[in-house]
Amino acid sequence: MLEETKQLIDTEMTVIEEGDVATPNGYVAGGIHVGLRREKKDFGWLFSSVPANCAAVYTQNAFKAAPLQVTEESISVDNKLSAVVINSAIANACTGHRGIEDAKQTQKWVASKLQIPEHHIGIASTGLIGEFLPMQKIEYGVNNIDIQNDSNSEDFNESILTTDKETKHIAVQVTIDDEVITIGGTCKGSGMIHPNMATMLGFMTTDANVEVEDLNSLLKESVDETFNMITVDGDTSTNDMVILLANGQSHNQPLTKQHPEWNKFAKAVQYVSQYLAQSIARDGEGATKLIKVNVTGAKTKQQNNVIAKTIVGSSLVKTAIHGADPNFGRIVTSIGYADHTINPNEIDVWLCGHLLVSKGMNVSFDELDLKAKMEQDTIEICAKIGDTPHKSTAFGCDLSYEYVKINALYRT
Amino acid sequence: MLEETKQLIDTEMTVIEEGDVATPNGYVAGGIHVGLRREKKDFGWLFSSVPANCAAVYTQNAFKAAPLQVTEESISVDNKLSAVVINSAIANACTGHRGIEDAKQTQKWVASKLQIPEHHIGIASTGLIGEFLPMQKIEYGVNNIDIQNDSNSEDFNESILTTDKETKHIAVQVTIDDEVITIGGTCKGSGMIHPNMATMLGFMTTDANVEVEDLNSLLKESVDETFNMITVDGDTSTNDMVILLANGQSHNQPLTKQHPEWNKFAKAVQYVSQYLAQSIARDGEGATKLIKVNVTGAKTKQQNNVIAKTIVGSSLVKTAIHGADPNFGRIVTSIGYADHTINPNEIDVWLCGHLLVSKGMNVSFDELDLKAKMEQDTIEICAKIGDTPHKSTAFGCDLSYEYVKINALYRT
Structure with missing residues (x-):
């Protein structure tokens, strides 16, 4: 555990160090090698068994990469996502109209494969700017998405990395209304890291039932205190995004800011966000300290x-x-x-x-x-x-x- | 000659590559080793035979080093300087009241040695922040100022360096009202370099007779286009200063912006400023390009x-x-x-x-x-x-x- 985040833990919170984005109920994540990188896994997916309420924040770079534009538009439809697919190695940024079409084509393939609406699919990319995605490799990846096997989330954690030396993930549990609520997260760094956002992708999930408006403000507040307070080299990337999904599979009563235990939930989300952000700083490119x-x-x-x-x-x-x-x-x-x-x-x-x-x-x-x-x-x-x-x-x-x-x- | 500044030269301007701050009429510069650095020269002086009109710009860092505070106050008396003394190795920054007193003591010693008023003496320091000047070494330096020997300005150019690999100096000549006017300059870099100002000291001199108000606006305009447009590492130092002296020893009619050949003069100052700024960028710490x-x-x-x-x-x-x-x-x-x-x-x-x-x-x-x-x-x-x-x-x-x-x- 990172020394610096220990102080955020209280007796009400259980930390699951091996936990990740697939730890909360109703989520599956995985990843495979499709040939974008030489050997390492380079294509990942995150899937929720039901459409999850979704909050997201995006890079403030004027060059917003194609996948972010497509994802933002999709989330705006009804603030829900069922799946996110991510590739590493190529950022699909500075790729103009064709880049947008490539991201939309990926959505279509995933929609067909998983039988879910296109606008419930988020797309993320990280890697080299200014190259087109080799779409046959992406199609191969989509065809091999496996949402039956819920034990390979470590493959997901690996598939989204670029120059990161380590996977970055955590989960915590709190009890609210006598229900155990789990919050998990996975992210990647590790250069071009600077607020506001960074060359980083962060995915957080919870099985709590949370009103989307409060989910959004909670994510923004958490990101401002955590992901937006790290820097590796002062360069803000075109592809940064943090997504928080809440699929309600713990079957608690809907959480809002008015709920007496909202702060307990908010603190747990803040913890996951802080842990992930610090992992990125510690694993900054070439970092030794x-x-x-x-x-x-x-x-x-x-x-x-x-x-x-x-x-x-x-x-x-x-x-x-x-x-x-x-x-x-x-x-x-x-x-x-x-x-x-x-x-x-x-x-x-x-x-x-x-x-x-x-x-x-x-x-x-x-x-x-x-x-x-x-x-x-x-x-x-x-x-x-x-x-x-x-x-x-x-x-x-x-x-x-x-x-x-x-x-x-x-x-x- | 730096390739990039060639375009600024026109047929009206003669460039003296070996020239420096002592090339214009009426200036002497020198430098010696007083023991602040291990072996290299570390104490320098620039002297004008008559009080020169003076324009200056200073760091915008909130921590303005003691020598800058003392110099700014002195120049404000009547906008004239006769001498500037500079030490490298120690910045005399973050040294509080004692730092101010040390800079003023140096002025007193120089005033006594050269028989000029204290407020006609500028003080500059560059080097490590947060250490006091060893004043007996400074006193030794002042006692050894030699303004009779006008052939050792290369020693001055060396004495102000820190991690710079090369001395940085140039002079140009233009003819105005049938008088040859010379403008010379010497500066140092080479880390903690970022607008607005940089860990840099720049000294420019001219034998032209220039109204102080126009000298000030010319310096500010030139610095904005040159010294303030270079960066080595984004860090703006506590000790940056550029000083422009005009001692009138070419005996031209006073130059103002209304003079028909003002632009020729301004262009020559701009050239010197640009040349020096680019020399700093090219010799940035560790730079190869x-x-x-x-x-x-x-x-x-x-x-x-x-x-x-x-x-x-x-x-x-x-x-x-x-x-x-x-x-x-x-x-x-x-x-x-x-x-x-x-x-x-x-x-x-x-x-x-x-x-x-x-x-x-x-x-x-x-x-x-x-x-x-x-x-x-x-x-x-x-x-x-x-x-x-x-x-x-x-x-x-x-x-x-x-x-x-x-x-x-x-x-x-």
Whole structure:
């Protein structure tokens, strides 16, 4: 379990570490190799036995990839999905009219195969931008969707990866109205990661019965605090999407914000979202360390967010942490260009628990002890900007030789 | 000579490649080793035989280093400087009241040594943030300022460097009112480089007689088009400053914007500024290639600027270029997150002269020829966003293993 998410767990929540998007009742997920990647699984599906209420958030990049456009249009029909199919290796972005037609053709094939309406099928792609999908391979994938076998969700978790080193998944359970409710999730990173969204696909499922309007606002709030607070390299992709499905198979009474146990449910969704987002940061391209940045006391929450994300996104902070170098000047510098309105004489900065800057000035610290702490695999930076109660946390990773290597040779 | 600045030269301008800040009449510059760095020169001075009209621009980082605060206050007295002293290795930033006092003490020593008023002395520092200056070394430096020897300006050019691999300097001459006017400049980079300003110090001098108000607006305009359009790593430093001195020793009639040959003078200043800015981009930390990005046709000049700087600052674009990989998807992606209001279906993108994206869609191109061109040491990206006449050019460099190496181990 990720150390950082432990604090979100309370006694009311059961964490299933091996759980994923198929753990809640009524979901099946799987994946196969169709030849888009050399050897690895590259085509996955997620299926709900009944149409599930659906909430979704999409990239804010002006170049929104074809599958996202098609999925958004489909969800808008009645806010329900029964299935999502995903391919890795090719993003189907910058592919114009033909890209849209390819995504729609995939919907048609899936509708025919699973006997469900086209608009109940979400499409997601991740990979290289500017190439067309080899549609015969996609058709082969659709023909081989297997929703009878509910034991191969690990194949799904693998099939959506690109340069990720590890699969990323979790599930939690809470009891609401004496019914056990499960929430599961699977996602992929791992470069071109920056709010708002990232080159990331996130799929969350629950068997709870949830009103779609409240499901939507819950997803947006959760994503703002989690997926939108991570950065790997500051690049926001064309293909990012997070989908949350609620199929009601736990047969609870419909959950709304007015329900006395809504917060318990919301907290569980937040936990899954946070866990997945942090998994992405920790597995950022070439990453050797997770960086957690807490910022408190700026005039607004938004200013806190900007400062936290700027610190964690600074190439100079990232390289210093890669080298276990307590170069706090870089932290201070990034605060100073993140927000020109701060008062430098009010800033305190801590690195791995050591106070390094007090009221904008350097203070002496135990460098040997700090350097030893910086060798650990999670590095925490705290910055106090002022005295307001606002708090923000952002997550990222160090910048390594490996990041350069991965990205200098990605396409070729 | 840098290829990119050749276009700025016209027959009216003579370029002196070996020229620098001491080339115009009435200036002397030098530098010595005082022990701030291990072996290299680390303390420099620039001296004008008469008080020169002075224009300056400063970092926009909220943490403005002590020497900048002291220099800004001094210049505000009567807009004149006679001398500037600079140290490398230590930035004197985040040093609170003591940092200010140290900068003022340096002024006092220089004033006494050179017999000029304290407020006619500019102070600049570059290097590690959060450490105090060892004042006995600074005092040693001041005591050894030698303004009699006008042949050691190359020592000045060296003394201001940090991780720069090369000195950066140029001078040009134009004839105005039958007088030869010389404009010279010296600067340093080379990490923490991002508009607006960068970890850079730029010093420009001219022997022209120029009204201070017009000198100020000319410097601001030139910096906006040059120093503020380069990025190495997106980090804006605490210590950036560009100073332009005009000491009138060519004895021309005072130049103002109303003078019929003002544009000739302005163009020469712009040339020096552009040359120095590009030298910084090309010598960015770990850089192996200069990246030039032209963006045309956005709704406003400001949007053009943002898009150009976002492309050239994208870690994914920078690593792809490092690997000579024609991964145009990353260029398109960076345009899309730089400005959410663009119309993706209107975008054209060229890389090294090859059209890769037309109306937002990939087009086929000669990959072998393009890859060969990408092995060259200057890479040009062009993006057409729309049909307005606005144009912007930004400069940067690739992201290499060497950048990570330099910055993972900078402080230790």
